[in-house]
Amino acid sequence: MKIASKENSAVKMVKEALEKAKKYESYNIFVSLNEENALRKAEEIDAKIAKGEPVGRLAGVPYALKDNFLSREGNTTASVKILAPFKSPITSTVVRKLEDEGAIMIGRTNMDAFAHGSSTENSYFGPTKNSKDTERVAGGSSGGSAVAVALDIVEFATGSDTGGSIRQPASFNGVYGFKPTYGTVSRYGVVAMASSTDCMGFFTKNTDDMDLLMEIASGQDPYDMTTLPDYYSTTEPKAAKKIGVIKEFDNDAVNPEIREALKAKTEFLKSKGYEIVELSMPTLKYALAVYYIVVPAEVASNLSRYDGIRYGYRSEEAKDLSEIFAKSRNDGFMPENKRRVMIGNFVLSSGFYDAYYLKAQKARTKIIEEYNKAFSEVDYILTPVAPNPAFKLGEKVNDPVAMYLEDVMSVPINLAGVPSLAVPAGETKAGLPIGLQIVGPRRSDKNLINFAKELEEK
Ligand code: GLN
Numbered sequence: 290m291k292i293a294s295k296e297n298s299a300v301k302m303v304k305e306a307l308e309k310a311k312k313y314e315s316y317n318i319f320v321s322l323n324e325e326n327a328l329r330k331a332e333e334i335d336a337k338i339a340k341g342e343p344v345g346r347l348a349g350v351p352y353a354l355k356d357n358f359l360s361r362e363g364n365t366t367a368s369v370k371i372l373a374p375f376k377s378p379i380t381s382t383v384v385r386k387l388e389d390e391g392a393i394m395i396g397r398t399n400m401d402a403f404a405h406g407s408s409t410e411n412s413y414f415g416p417t418k419n420s421k422d423t424e425r426v427a428g429g430s431s432g433g434s435a436v437a438v439a440l441d442i443v444e445f446a447t448g449s450d451t452g453g454s455i456r457q458p459a460s461f462n463g464v465y466g467f468k469p470t471y472g473t474v475s476r477y478g479v480v481a482m483a484s485s486t487d488c489m490g491f492f493t494k495n496t497d498d499m500d501l502l503m504e505i506a507s508g509q510d511p512y513d514m515t516t517l518p519d520y521y522s523t524t525e526p527k528a529a530k531k532i533g534v535i536k537e538f539d540n541d542a543v544n545p546e547i548r549e550a551l552k553a554k555t556e557f558l559k560s561k562g563y564e565i566v567e568l569s570m571p572t573l574k575y576a577l578a579v580y581y582i583v584v585p586a587e588v589a590s591n592l593s594r595y596d597g598i599r600y601g602y603r604s605e606e607a608k609d610l611s612e613i614f615a616k617s618r619n620d621g622f623m624p625e626n627k628r629r630v631m632i633g634n635f636v637l638s639s640g641f642y643d644a645y646y647l648k649a650q651k652a653r654t655k656i657i658e659e660y661n662k663a664f665s666e667v668d669y670i671l672t673p674v675a676p677n678p679a680f681k682l683g684e685k686v687n688d689p690v691a692m693y694l695e696d697v698m699s700v701p702i703n704l705a706g707v708p709s710l711a712v713p714a715g716e717t718k719a720g721l722p723i724g725l726q727i728v729g730p731r732r733s734d735k736n737l738i739n740f741a742k743e744l745e746e747k
Contacts (some may be wrong), residue, residue: 292344299332303330313436317418319396321366327351353398355397358479360394365480369402398433409430431492434455434492445502459724460723461675465496478512582649583650585630597621598613598614678721
């Protein structure tokens with residue numbers, strides 16, 4: 290990634306990024322642009338450079354911010370009406386770290402409302418279009434961020450991944466998308482979806498940029514008690530030998546061109562001397578069901594704070610307090626948000642808690658154990674990110690179960706808390722990007738990102 294210097298002005302980079310953002314307006318990538326602040330910051334960086342003062346590792350680099358990261362610049366909407374008027378009084382840790390290094394946010398990107406979704410069609414601001422085919426979805430929930438990087442508007446973008454929201458849109462648009470080990474990057478100042486699986490990460494065009502961003506963004510944060518003590522930058526290099534593929538993921542429900550792409554990559558790795566090991570992970574078939582119990586339960590409690598009193602939008606029609614809650618939430622949430630609150634409250638209710646929530650937590654432990662076992666046999670696991678490439682706009686949006694099924698290969702990783710990098714792996718005959726993911730044991734993040742270079746065919 291090119292940073293600002295005497296020869297490369299920050300103002301010029303930011304202006305170019307803003308021009309491209311406007312050129313691609315019809316893709317509906319950005320919820321808002323941050324033009325004035327971005328140009329002012331770029332001028333400040335150029336002035337520092339002219340005076341010979343030191344600048345950060347991301348000086349003048351334009352980036353796009355998923356609209357669930359709080360910052361004092363503009364509104365943070367999470368693409369939902371109830372937050373549309375919301376101006377944050379705080380800045381998220383990720384944004385603060387990026388800006389301390391001189392990165393410049395040029396706009397906030399569209400997403401599924403509250404990050405609930407797999408296509409960026411659940412947004413209050415309408416769907417984002419795929420970078421390769423405008424009749425298809427961008428993927429989700431971080432669709433805007435993925436398309437902003439894929440169309441080369443910005444060098445990188447932020448994302449949040451609760452069950453695939455970085456990796457799946459990355460794979461639908463042919464860019465890199467990384468979900469770190471749970472607790473590696475602070476969640477402080479990001480609109481919470483499911484606190485036990487939410488992970489913050491990035492979209493980039495290559496692995497070196499991903500590594501640099503992870504160096505900057507990772508680390509313990511006193512504002513997020515689930516962050517791990519710093520390990521990323523001090524990771525000892527470890528060469529991989531054995532790569533696992535999951536037997537249960539090789540079935541007819543997976544698009545044949547994606548199966549082919551996985552096969553081609555494993556052959557390529559074999560030719561480079563890696564051993565390919567077939568793993569059986571039978572518990573993973575429960576992951577989707579577990580995810581769609583645990584996550585809605587956490588969503589229901591995280592969304593209870595939106596009551597029309599403390600944040601954002603309040604219904605004008607409400608006559609008393611309980612009507613303020615009910616009407617503001619009813620108007621302010623998107624249908625998918627309501628569905629999750631209802632499922633969540635159902636599985637947590639006294640009559641059903643043991644049968645659903647508790648059972649799901651037990652099954653989650655089994656899934657974690659299955660990954661631990663797998664990583665005692667192999668260094669990394671290579672799988673598709675999703676069973677299909679980008680689907681048509683409107684194709685699944687009215688069928689929640691069909692939409693949830695697209696998450697079958699991404700959610701187990703969040704339940705286990707392990708890291709995974711989505712890497713571009715060619716395209717279908719129709720020209721749609723195919724993505725594969727490299728999954729590693731906890732805290733293998735740095736080596737995993739480096740290993741991704743082994744998959745690049747030069
Ligand atoms: N598609 C998944 C869901 O709808 C994942 C979303 C996410 O990672 N934020 O829950």
